[in-house]
Amino acid sequence: MGKTIAIVNQKGGAGKTTTATNLAKTLAVNNNKVLLVDLDPLSSLATRYHIESQSLYSLADCMEGRTSLGQCIQPSGTEGFAIALGNHNLIGFEIIAMHQENRESILALQIDDLKTRYDYVLIDTPSSLGLLTMNALVAADEVLIPIKCDYTIFDGMAELLRTIDDVSYCLNAKLKIMGFLVTHVNPQLRSTAVNLKEIRTCYGESVLHTLIPDSDDLEDSFHELATELEVRS
Numbered sequence: 001m002g003k004t005i006a007i008v009n010q011k012g013g014a015g016k017t018t019t020a021t022n023l024a025k026t027l028a029v030n031n032n033k034v035l036l037v038d039l040d041p042l043s044s045l046a047t048r049y050h051i052e053s054q055s056l057y058s059l060a061d062c063m064e065g066r067t068s069l070g071q072c073i074q075p076s077g078t079e080g081f082a083i084a085l086g087n088h089n090l091i092g093f094e095i096i097a098m099h100q101e102n103r104e105s106i107l108a109l110q111i112d113d114l115k116t117r118y119d120y121v122l123i124d125t126p127s128s129l130g131l132l133t134m135n136a137l138v139a140a141d142e143v144l145i146p147i148k149c150d151y152t153i154f155d156g157m158a159e160l161l162r163t164i165d166d167v168s169y170c171l172n173a174k175l176k177i178m179g180f181l182v183t184h185v186n187p188q189l190r191s192t193a194v195n196l197k198e199i200r201t202c203y204g205e206s207v208l209h210t211l212i213p214d215s216d217d218l219e220d221s222f223h224e225l226a227t228e229l230e231v232r233s
């Protein structure tokens with residue numbers, strides 16, 4: 001049975017999409033079957049990684065009940081790594097589904113139907129704690145929280161952790177925090193050591209050992225992260 005990981009931080013630019021895409025690719029290269037669910041209406045994922053939409057349906061069609069998640073899945077270009085692309089139509093879902101019963105569990109039900117086909121289902125989320133992110137948290141076994149290593153490290157974190165607690169209490173008892181992933185790490189900045197110390201003081205063992213550098217070349221770091229996560233699970 002596959003493990004579902006939601007990559008969440010409502011702060012924009014924390015590195016969610018970069019983490020989701022690079023981790024999906026690396027896990028697939030390590031012989032895992034991986035599905036990436038692109039749940040961000042403003043995602044630049046497809047353009048950024050040159051993935052052309054090949055499906056008749058997008059995630060908005062799935063979230064609004066017009067089709068199944070299976071119908072939205074297409075190859076990513078890397079063997080073993082499939083993707084369900086989102087687009088701006090997902091914005092409409094948050095409004096349309098506002099009063100719908102079980103509106104937070106739509107994605108969970110869809111993922112349950114095809115979880116046996118994958119070793120990992122990764123969910124990239126928008127920079128908000130709205131209904132799309134709630135769906136990701138209800139569908140997930142674990143949450144991976146990227147934190148940008150700058151003076152904003154703790155911005156919104158109390159609210160995020162409270163939301164995760166609420167979801168695990170009310171809607172998804174299996175949900176747990178996989179770890180905090182520090183991104184954009186620049187060892188040349190004096191503030192970096194201070195920020196890392198603060199994060200580790202606050203979140204202790206939950207801070208992943210792998211640090212994602214501020215760099216254009218992230219391949220080795222995501223290889224290290226994939227190994228760390230596979231060893232932990």
Ligand SMILES: Nc1ncnc2c1ncn2[C@@H]1O[C@H](COP(=O)(O)OP(=O)(O)OP(=O)(O)O)[C@@H](O)[C@H]1O
Binds near residue numbers: 011016017214218
């Ligand atoms: N480790 C890194 N080193 C250098 N640039 C990075 C790194 N991680 C992300 N970036 C760049 O920072 C920007 C924001 O990253 P990303 O899109 O992954 O964040 P996000 O959390 O998904 O943002 P949003 O909340 O807007 O969806 C992008 O332009 C990305 O290319």
Ligand SMILES: [Mg+2]
Binds near residue numbers: 043
């Ligand atoms: Mg993003």
